[in-house]
Amino acid sequence: xxxxxxxxxxxxxxxxxxxxxxxxxxxxxxxxxxxxxxxxxxxxxxxxxxxxxxxxxxxxxxxxxxxxxxxxxxxxxxxxxxxxxxxxxxxxxxxxxxxxxxxxxxxxxxxxxxxxxxxxxxxxxxxxxxxxxxxxxxxxxxxxxxxxxxxxxxxxxxxxxxxxxxxxxxxxxxxxxxxxxxxxxxxxxxxxxxxxxxxxxxxxxxxxxxxxxxxxxxxxxxxxxxxxxxxxxxxxxxxxxxxxxxxxxxxxxxxxxxxxxxxxxxxxxxxxxxxxxxxxxxxxxxxxxxxxxxxxxxxxxxxxxxxxxxxxxxx
Ligand code: SF4
Numbered sequence: 001x002x003x004x005x006x007x008x009x010x011x012x013x014x015x016x017x018x019x020x021x022x023x024x025x026x027x028x029x030x031x032x033x034x035x036x037x038x039x040x041x042x043x044x045x046x047x048x049x050x051x052x053x054x055x056x057x058x059x060x061x062x063x064x065x066x067x068x069x070x071x072x073x074x075x076x077x078x079x080x081x082x083x084x085x086x087x088x089x090x091x092x093x094x095x096x097x098x099x100x101x102x103x104x105x106x107x108x109x110x111x112x113x114x115x116x117x118x119x120x121x122x123x124x125x126x127x128x129x130x131x132x133x134x135x136x137x138x139x140x141x142x143x144x145x146x147x148x149x150x151x152x153x154x155x156x157x158x159x160x161x162x163x164x165x166x167x168x169x170x171x172x173x174x175x176x177x178x179x180x181x182x183x184x185x186x187x188x189x190x191x192x193x194x195x196x197x198x199x200x201x202x203x204x205x206x207x208x209x210x211x212x213x214x215x216x217x218x219x220x221x222x223x224x225x226x227x228x229x230x231x232x233x234x235x236x237x238x239x240x241x242x243x244x245x246x247x248x249x250x251x252x253x254x255x256x257x258x259x260x261x262x263x264x265x266x267x268x269x270x271x272x273x274x275x276x277x278x279x280x281x282x283x284x285x286x287x288x289x290x291x292x293x294x295x296x297x298x299x300x301x302x303x304x305x306x307x308x309x310x311x312x313x314x315x
Contacts, residue, residue, distance in 0.1 A: 020225060023225050024166060031221035032201035036204065040071055046147055050074065056103055061100075080120045081115060088105060091104045092258060110135060113133055124148040129143055138156055141154045142154055145195040153186035155182060160177075162205060163202075164176045169228055172235035173214075173233070215232055245294075269312040270311055270312065271310040275291070275310070279291070299314070302314055
């Protein structure tokens with residue numbers, strides 16, 4: 001497990017030497033050997049379908065919730081064929097509790113393409129994976145590494161944070177290395193032949209110790225190799241403006257509406273009047289315009305059907 005560090009990366013970081021890189025590798029893998037978290041999707045030879053579903057679920061959803069939901073979802077949709085055959089309403093119902101329902105529909109669309117173009121077998125090829133609906137660069141690398149054990153770098157938000165802090169002395173919890181430096185580190189740092197194990201280990205350390213706002217340096221297994229250990233001060237929270245209504249982001253309202261529709265019997269709809277009552281909307285032009293736009297967006301995204309008298313999940 002020798003580390004390879006390009007001169008360019010070393011120049012940019014002004015730090016990395018082979019000894020520190022190897023030390024970091026030894027600390028990560030040594031800790032992981034005894035402390036790996038156990039998840040439904042972590043097996044020595046996981047089913048690529050399960051890896052794809054779990055990675056889609058893990059985007060913006062906490063691991064413990066995915067752990068609870070994944071087995072249920074797989075009972076209902078055990079393979080690409082079952083998922084490809086699902087209509088919008090059953091997918092959205094099965095996705096309950098996960099948020100960001102669009103992801104479920106994209107996953108179903110992806111299953112349809114895998115079935116039609118690849119005979120139901122997920123391709124072990126970056127270009128073919130990247131051409132599938134809803135599959136971005138991160139998911140491509142995660143599937144190649146975790147499902148097919150290819151030697152590829154994997155960079156998600158947690159690993160970006162961990163590498164940034166370990167390889168550069170940073171001052172606040174919001175600082176990160178440049179994307180170019182992160183790409184170079186990601187390419188060089190993982191031990192060849194152990195990509196899957198390495199990246200799962202880094203994700204575990206980032207999630208349990210090197211957290212976004214409160215790093216636990218005292219307990220961290222890579223503290224002895226980290227340039228930012230005990231250095232990170234809190235920073236003023238970054239407020240990201242997102243479309244809101246009465247102080248709540250529209251995505252929360254969207255989730256509430258889909259949740260209401262999940263509770264209906266198939267074929268049943270929620271009348272516009274009842275929806276206004278449940279959401280405590282006022283009889284004003286502003287409220288009418290806001291709910292009209294929100295329902296149009298949900299319909300455009302394939303989540304609901306907005307009829308003349310009411311709404312229901314799209315089938
Ligand atoms: S020592 Fe602290 S800053 Fe460094 S990786 Fe561990 S938790 Fe993060």
